[in-house]
Amino acid sequence: MKYEPVIGLEVHVQLNTASKIFCGCSTRFGDEPNANTCPICVGMPGVLPVLNREVVEKAVRAAVATNCEVAPYSRWARKNYFYPDLPKGYQISMYELPLAVGGRLEVVVDGKPKTLRIHRIHMEEDAGKLVHGENLGDPAHSYVDLNRAGVPLIEIVSEADMRSSAEAKAYMEKLKSILEYLEVSDCNMEEGSMRVDVNISVRPAGQEKFGTRAEVKNMNSFRNMQKAIEYEMARQSELLDEGGRVVQESRLWDANRNVTVSMRSKEEAHDYRYFPEPDLVPLLVGAEWVERAKKSLPELPDAKRQRFVSSYSIPLYDAEVLTADKPVADYFERTVQAGADPKTASNWIMTEILRVLKERGSELGRPPISPEMLAELLKMIRDGVISGKMAKDVFAEMEATGKNPADVVREKGLVQISDESAIEKSIDEILAANPEQVAGYKGGKTKLMGFFVGEVMKATKGKANPAVVNKILSKKLSS
Ligand code: ADP
Numbered sequence: 160m161k162y163e164p165v166i167g168l169e170v171h172v173q174l175n176t177a178s179k180i181f182c183g184c185s186t187r188f189g190d191e192p193n194a195n196t197c198p199i200c201v202g203m204p205g206v207l208p209v210l211n212r213e214v215v216e217k218a219v220r221a222a223v224a225t226n227c228e229v230a231p232y233s234r235w236a237r238k239n240y241f242y243p244d245l246p247k248g249y250q251i252s253m254y255e256l257p258l259a260v261g262g263r264l265e266v267v268v269d270g271k272p273k274t275l276r277i278h279r280i281h282m283e284e285d286a287g288k289l290v291h292g293e294n295l296g297d298p299a300h301s302y303v304d305l306n307r308a309g310v311p312l313i314e315i316v317s318e319a320d321m322r323s324s325a326e327a328k329a330y331m332e333k334l335k336s337i338l339e340y341l342e343v344s345d346c347n348m349e350e351g352s353m354r355v356d357v358n359i360s361v362r363p364a365g366q367e368k369f370g371t372r373a374e375v376k377n378m379n380s381f382r383n384m385q386k387a388i389e390y391e392m393a394r395q396s397e398l399l400d401e402g403g404r405v406v407q408e409s410r411l412w413d414a415n416r417n418v419t420v421s422m423r424s425k426e427e428a429h430d431y432r433y434f435p436e437p438d439l440v441p442l443l444v445g446a447e448w449v450e451r452a453k454k455s456l457p458e459l460p461d462a463k464r465q466r467f468v469s470s471y472s473i474p475l476y477d478a479e480v481l482t483a484d485k486p487v488a489d490y491f492e493r494t495v496q497a498g499a500d501p502k503t504a505s506n507w508i509m510t511e512i513l514r515v516l517k518e519r520g521s522e523l524g525r526p527p528i529s530p531e532m533l534a535e536l537l538k539m540i541r542d543g544v545i546s547g548k549m550a551k552d553v554f555a556e557m558e559a560t561g562k563n564p565a566d567v568v569r570e571k572g573l574v575q576i577s578d579e580s581a582i583e584k585s586i587d588e589i590l591a592a593n594p595e596q597v598a599g600y601k602g603g604k605t606k607l608m609g610f611f612v613g614e615v616m617k618a619t620k621g622k623a624n625p626a627v628v629n630k631i632l633s634k635k636l637s638s
């Protein structure tokens with residue numbers, strides 16, 4: 160039997176406010192355990208939460224940027240469960256009346272556009288973190304760190320619209336890109352500020368009704384998410400083929416063994432005993448607020464991509480790559496503004512600059528080579544000062560030292576020889592020294608052209624302008 164996967168994603172994103180959602184504690188990552196805590200976020204009895212307005216501001220921006228309808232009236236709810244990293248015994252979240260509903264993301268998968276719908280967005284507080292003693296040389300104990308307790312999150316729940324792991328990846332990439340453009344989250348998956356639960360079921364091709372889903376919890380990279388989806392597709396299809404049944408459950412991705420493992424039977428909403436949070440008033444977001452948020456949106460990735468295609472005449476593919484990351488898009492525009500040809504700049508950024516960013520870690524935000532420096536390098540190629548091949552060496556030196564291209568070229572004596580009389584002199588010498596090859600060429604062995612070019616380059620230590628060399632050689636050899 161042929162099966163089709165059905166995938167829905169629940170994404171948790173940490174908003175980058177300075178303080179927590181219901182108290183004034185810092186949200187800084189990496190501080191001493193429990194340094195950023197107070198009676199409110201550790202859940203002492205009798206304390207009262209006070210909503211951080213900035214959290215709502217950022218959540219509303221995320222909602223309008225993903226084409227959601229912001230609810231004029233929404234309500235906080237208690238989600239009750241026991242876990243050592245949740246001393247209150249409940250998480251303040253939203254349930255029946257979420258902040259926003261009904262959004263969508265536009266993605267391109269295998270060259271085809273597709274709309275992936277968002278079911279809802281709500282706000283909630285994060286829980287703490289358990290640190291297991293094995294990692295601290297103390298296997299007998301586990302420790303509770305509540306720095307993360309009360310850090311603001313939004314949960315973005317998609318509709319079950321995705322039909323492949325590639326579509327799930329495209330959804331995540333577009334969502335991440337938009338949230339980064341909005342500057343509402345750093346979306347750092349390694350530090351856990353963006354996490355995704357994958358819901359996946361399979362159904363026989365052609366069947367309308369969804370199959371029973373499994374939920375793979377807390378994936379912290381796109382790669383693992385895709386691998387988990389592929390694994391579940393195979394596992395569930397095989398199970399059905401053998402006459403078995405998929406059980407609705409939560410599973411964990413084991414990144415060492417590349418498998419998902421059963422964690423617990425899926426909790427149902429009623430297990431959480433949700434009820435309206437009595438310590439917080441309902442949330443009213445007026446139409447003016449939503450309007451203001453819409454007006455203040457920056458140019459988002461899709462719009463920027465269109466503009467790059469129309470104003471810089473670069474291919475759609477280039478524009479898609481360049482605009483996925485706002486710092487990269489800005490880098491491209493600054494390079495062009497500094498005088499570089501757009502397509503040449505795009506080529507260099509998509510290869511060399513993205514490689515540098517990847518090697519050095521994108522958290523550095525920008526490569527050690529400024530857009531102005533790259534533009535200067537590209538102009539030196541265009542003006543024939545250096546060859547494209549020399550430019551790669553100059554670039555490597557710029558990357559290592561942060562020096563300007565002009566300085567590197569001068570120090571290394573890399574300047575290309577374009578002076579025709581100097582090149583002609585060298586060519587005359589080589590032709591005189593190789594009469595057999597000249598005769599061979601004139602007798603039809605045109606492949607010998609490569610030999611002559613090579614000799615000239617050797618004689619000039621690679622500095623001769625290849626275009627000029629070719630021109631003069633052709634002229635001399637055809638006469
Ligand atoms: P919860 O997991 O908290 O119970 P929901 O029932 O709202 O929440 O579903 C969560 C996610 O699972 C949504 O993205 C939804 O689209 C997706 N989903 C629901 N049913 C299925 C299914 N049969 N197969 C795949 N995904 C599903």
Ligand code: MG
Nearest residue numbers: 169356358374
């Ligand atoms: Mg779920």
Ligand code: ZN
Nearest residue numbers: 182184197200
């Ligand atoms: Zn606190």
